[in-house]
Amino acid sequence: MEVVYKIIGVGIITAVSAITLRQTKPELALILSIVGGIVIFLLSVRGLSSVFSSITSLTERTGLDQKVFEALLKIVGVGYLTEIASGVCADSGSSSLANYVSLGGKIIILVLAMPIINNLVNLIISIL
Numbered sequence: 001m002e003v004v005y006k007i008i009g010v011g012i013i014t015a016v017s018a019i020t021l022r023q024t025k026p027e028l029a030l031i032l033s034i035v036g037g038i039v040i041f042l043l044s045v046r047g048l049s050s051v052f053s054s055i056t057s058l059t060e061r062t063g064l065d066q067k068v069f070e071a072l073l074k075i076v077g078v079g080y081l082t083e084i085a086s087g088v089c090a091d092s093g094s095s096s097l098a099n100y101v102s103l104g105g106k107i108i109i110l111v112l113a114m115p116i117i118n119n120l121v122n123l124i125i126s127i128l
Contacts, residue, residue, distance in 0.1 A: 037084060
């Protein structure tokens with residue numbers, strides 16, 4: 001729970017500092033925002049080991065193919081990364097590029113989800 005306070009603190013300090021810098025040196029404000037985001041990401045990554053062990057446990061208990069869970073993790077990762085990249089583009093003043101990044105991420109998510117959708121349809125057909 002302590003990590004949440006660190007993330008909030010880094011976020012608030014970065015945002016206030018970026019607002020202050022944006023008035024005099026906008027290029028440094030963008031760099032500061034990116035660095036703050038990286039710090040927040042690194043603080044957040046510590047909790048991922050428990051997620052991976054939970055997924056391993058789920059695959060062992062359910063007997064489901066581990067590739068399904070890997071695809072789900074990839075989908076979540078692509079979603080987060082494209083949201084971050086889109087936000088950086090929007091912060092730098094390029095909202096149209098932010099929209100393209102977001103669209104590209106959604107297309108990649110659809111491509112990654114197709115094997116899961118195919119397995120689901122095959123399962124439904126086998127039940128009928």
